[in-house]
Amino acid sequence: MRVAYDFEQVEKKWRERWERDGTYAAPRVPTGEKYYVLEMLPYPSGDLHVGHAKNYTIGDSVARMMRMLGCDVLHPMGWDAFGLPAENAAIARGIDPETWTRSNIANMRRQVRLIGTSYDWSREITTCDPEYYRWNQWLFLRLFERGLAYKREAPVNWCPHDRTVLANEQVVDGRCWRCDSFVERRNLAQWFLKITAYADRLLADLDRLEEWPERTRTMQRNWIGRSEGVELSFAIADTDARVDVFTTRADTLYGATFVAIAPEHPAIPVLKTTISKNHALQIDAFAESLRSKSELERTSLMEKTGLFTGAYAVNPLSHERVPIWVTNYVLAEYGTGAVMGVPAHDERDFDFARKHGLPIAQVIVPHGFSDEPAPLSQAFLDDGRLVASGDFSGMSSARAREAIAQRLAALGAGRVNVNYRLRDWLISRQRYWGTPIPIVSCDACGEVAVPDDALPVLLPPNAPITGEGSPLARMPEFVNASCPRCGGAARRDTDTMDTFFESSWYYLRYLSPHDASAPWGRDEAAGWMNVDQYIGGAEHAVMHLLYARFFYKFFHDCGWVNGADEPFRRLFHQGFVLHGGEKMSKSRGNVVGIDETARRYGVDAMRLFLLCVTPPEDTSDWTDEGITGRVRFLNRLWRLCRPECSEREVLAAAKDDWRVPPPASSPAEKALIRTVHVAAKSARDETTSRRFHYNATIAKLDELLNALSAVQQETPQSPALAYAAHALPLLVAPFAPHVAEELWERMGHATSVHLERYLEPDDSVMALAEITLVVQVNGKxxxxxxxxxxxxxxxxxxxxxxxxxxxxxxxxxxxxxHVYVPDKLVNLVR
RNA sequence: GGGGAAGUGGCGGAACGGUAGACGCAGCCGCCUCAAAAGCGGCCGAGGUAACCCCUCGUGCGGGUUCAAAUCCCGCCUUCCCCA
Structure with missing residues (x-):
């Protein structure tokens, strides 16, 4: 199946014309109703396939619709250009990361343009440009000044052979992906951003994001993982030290029969003073055996194991001595690095106690049961009534939680606390291809900020990128610096930032992309923010979208943005495009590329197919048979509109009137005019309702062509025909922009169809003179x-x-x- | 294990409590043609029936709410996604 007109020439012509005329340029600040529509900043990985095209087509159709509905539309595009793949290319093939990245961007820019997107290219940003990343550094320093960026030791994956840090995904079965050495965990001083300071707001404000998908909000809630409970202290017997634990079940405190701590727990050195040498050696051996294990392995993959330390902890209320164990499943990085073990009322503790022969003391019984419980065959997790719990026996769980918290507080042994699963954001990467962290370390002054007027700290060229060691650390000309404060010799920080830093604020840079005095303009932000519609994959439901929310709240607190303190008002996740029922991948050899598809069918056919096959949020399947329907659609459209084009003088003369439907002289004509408006209504409503189910709109456009074809055979000179043919380019413009523009021009219009107002559906035109009345008896x-x-x-x-x-x-x-629904049905009930 | 989404013809899907299967793909029949392609017209859930009238069944399974349920509620099964 071939497209019947020269689509290649038509599409190229309009691509260039739009570019030349700046058809889609947005004003500096909006004057009328504004609409900021944004697709997630892409990583320039290389070739685009039709899955990417689907995402951009959805966003572009929305942008075009909103423009035609009369809004000032901001629709920008840029490149998330820092990151590991460029560095890996450098390691594998000796290509300079910048060269590799720039050539990928050039190709992707060409492909994104090829698919007819209406971006305002004057606002294009590239995050590896110094003009962009200097503002990363500037923002980092503002976080640093306010105590929201701090440095501390934290474990990383370390390859002892390559002497480098590995990302989690570079650790395969505990070994380095490159050299197969066993990976170690090693503590390094690293920069963190204090996202936990915003945990409560990030959680609470999810309730206000009503136009985000529920699943995304749920995922963020789970990720933040708020729990209310009590933080309390067990004294370590025979020492002055203590072990803090957090629990949501303070009511089970009398049932604690052991305390479990992480092998890296800071109390271990103190604890060693009270135990035998043999115990101490065993602890060291146990810690050593876990040293190289990742969190994932410890908590999920490995069997839960542990070792008695020989030391005891003292329950702050019962004063009972319970053994302290080191275990693999308690992590030093999470919470307090210790938990109280209550086997009777916690599944994990129950299993652990069974395995290691620890006592199981039931202190909660179901309401209405006796105080002498039978031995448990599994942990009892529900709330109930307390037994064997001193003064608290007889209380309900809920009441006991309060009473025990109060008693602990009075004793100075505990306090009510809120715990989050969310941890601070580690942004240090021991990598080259990223934003240098603008900090100088001075022996006398400590960590000192690079002054604003010395920004950007440029990424030096010709770094030794070999995969061994940190490239910047091996460049003395980069490392050696003078302290901005005392002028003495100092060392530059040789880490670069996590690339999620750049993508947490880029939507603001689009507002004033060339401003050399500020990351964004206040007026521009006041005019354009917030993003009205954000479009991107569900895989970013947590990290990117949480980091961006954190940044925006910080900006808001600094007074740099006004209005709502959420960056994205509405969020839409598009579905994947499969091919042959499977995800497209190079290894499967089932990738459907954009270039090839555009060459075979044209961009308009591709866009229409991607939109019509399923609702945009659903997974869809690419098929060459399926696109046949869209090729037919375009051929019919071309054929049915062209007779009118030859009468361009007539239409030009009637130019002011072309939006006014002519009187219909037959039922077929009436139906045709009606269908024009039904299609327009569908397009408008799918946009303003933010459902974006343009698959339904395209079905209406199919019906319109069917109606047009029927009238053409019946009465080829019908004014209704001319009216419908004239409306068609307008109606299809958001979805098939090139052919629409070409037909529009051939009809004698000198200005772009994309700057026209969309056809306003008219209820009186859509009203039917005759309807089908359904008569039911008992609902049948x-x-x-x-x-x-x-x-x-x-x-x-x-x-x-x-x-x-x-x-x-x-x-x-x-x-x-009987029930009567006017103009619909009568239901008679016997 | 917890949470979320979804199950409709041969296929993708439409129907936001009111005519189930719009529209498209595939298939079948016809027109056009020397022929093919393209195009145009028709048929296309299952069963009953001479029948396109009409009747019965039919939206994963089982209940419920309602004059009326693919749609709302409860339970189950299956699939996909996320977190463990």
Whole structure:
């Protein structure tokens, strides 16, 4: 199946014309109603396939619709250009990361343009440009000044052979992906951003993001993982030290039969003073065996194991001595690095106690049960009534939680606390291809900020990128610096930032992309923010979208942005495009590329197919048979509109009137004019409702072509035909922008169809003179009547009762009651 | 294990409590043609029936709410996604 017109030439012509004329340029600040529509900043990985095209087509259709509905639309594009793949290319093939990245951007820019997107290219940003990343550094320093960026030791994956840090995904079965050495965990001083300071707001404000998908909000809630409970202290017997634990179940405190700590727990050195040498050696060996294990392995993959330390902890209320164990499943990085073990009322503790022969002391019984419980065959997790809990026995769990918290507070042994699963954001990467962290380390002054007027700290060229060691650390000309504060010799920080830093604020840079004095302009932000519609994959539901929310709240607190302190008002996740029922991948060899598809069918056909096959949030399947339908659509469109084009003088003369529907002289003409408006209504409503189910709109456009074809055969000179043909380019413009523009021009218009107002659906045109009245008896359809619209209830009822089939179903009896839905149905109930 | 989304013809899907299967793909029949392609017209859930009238069944399964349920509620099964 071939497109019947020269789509290649048509599409190229308009691509260039739009570019030349700046058709889609947005004003500096909006004057009328504004609409900021944004697709997630892409990583320039290389070739685009039709899955990417689907994402950009959805966003572009929305942008074009909103423009045609009269809004000032901001629709920008840029490149998330820092990151590991460029550095890996450098390691594997000796290509300079910048060269590799720039050539990928050039290719992707060409492909994104190829698919007819209406971006304002004057606002293009590239995050590896010093003009961009200097503002990363500037923002980092503002976080640093406010105590929201801090440095501390934290474990990383370390390859001892390559002497480098590995990302989690570079650790395969505990070994380095490059050299197969066993990976170690090693503590390094690293920069963190204090996102936990915003945990409560990030959680609470999810409730206000009503136009985000529920699943995304749920995922963020789970990720933040707020729990209310008590932080309390167990003294380590025979020392002055203590072990802090957090629990949401303070009511089970009397049931604690052990305390479990992480092998890296800071109390271990103190604890060693009270135990035998043999115990101490065993602890060291146990810690050593876990040293190289990742969190994932410890908590999920490995069996839960542990070792008695020989030391005891003292329960702050019962004063009972319980053994302290080191375990693999308690992590030093999470919470307090220690938990109290209550086997009777916690599944994990129950399993652990069973395995290691620890006592199981039940202190909660179901309401209504006796105080002498039978031995448990599994942990009892529900709330109940306390037993064997000193003064608290007999209380309900809920009441006991409060009473125990109060008692602990009075004793100075505990306090009510809120715990979050969310941890501070580690942004240090021991990598080259990223934003240098603008900090100088001075022996005398400590960590000192690079002054604003010395920004950007440029990424030096010709770094030794070999995969061994940190490239910047091996460049003395970069490392050696003078302290901005005392002028003495100092060392530059040789880490670069996590690339999620750049993507946490880029939507603001689009507002003033060339401003050399500020990351963004206040007026521009006041005018354009917030992003009205954000579009991107569900895989970013947590990290990117949480980091961006954190940044925006910080900006808001600094007074740099006004209005709502959420960056993205509405969020839409598009579905994947499969091919042959599988995800597209190079290894499967099932990738459908954009270039090839554009060459075979044209961009308009591709866009229409991607939109029509499923609702945009659903997974869809690419098929070459499926796109046939869209090629036919375009061919029909071209053919049906062109006779009108030859009469361009007539149309030009009637130019002011082309939006006014002519009187219809036949039912087919009436139906045709009506279908024009039905299609326009669908396009408008799918946009303003933010459902974006343009698959339904395209079905209406199919019906419109069917109606047009019917009238053309019947009355080729019909004014209704001219009207519908003239409306068509307007109607399809957001979805198939090139062919629409070409037809529009051929009809004698000198200005772009994309700057026209969309066709306003008119209810009076869509009203039907005759409708089908459905007659039901007891909810089952017994007759369909073609009747004039607007019958009164009694008229409809009389008609319904006169139907022979209805009378037969009523079997001579009068209906007990009836329901009338005007112009729809009558339901008679026997 | 917890949470979320979804199950409709041969296929993708439409129907936001009111005519189930719009529209498209595939298939079948016809027109056009020397022929093919393209195009145009028709048929296309299952069963009953001479029948396109009409009747019965039918939206994963089982209940419920309602004059009326693919749609709302409860339970189950299956699939996908996220977190463990």
């Amino acid at each position: 359809i017994r007759a369909r009547l073609t009747v004039p619209a607007g019958l009164t209830e009694s008229e409809a009822l009389a008609l319904a009762l006169a139907q022979p089939n209805v009378r037969a179903q009523l079997d001579g009896s009068e209906p007990r009651k």
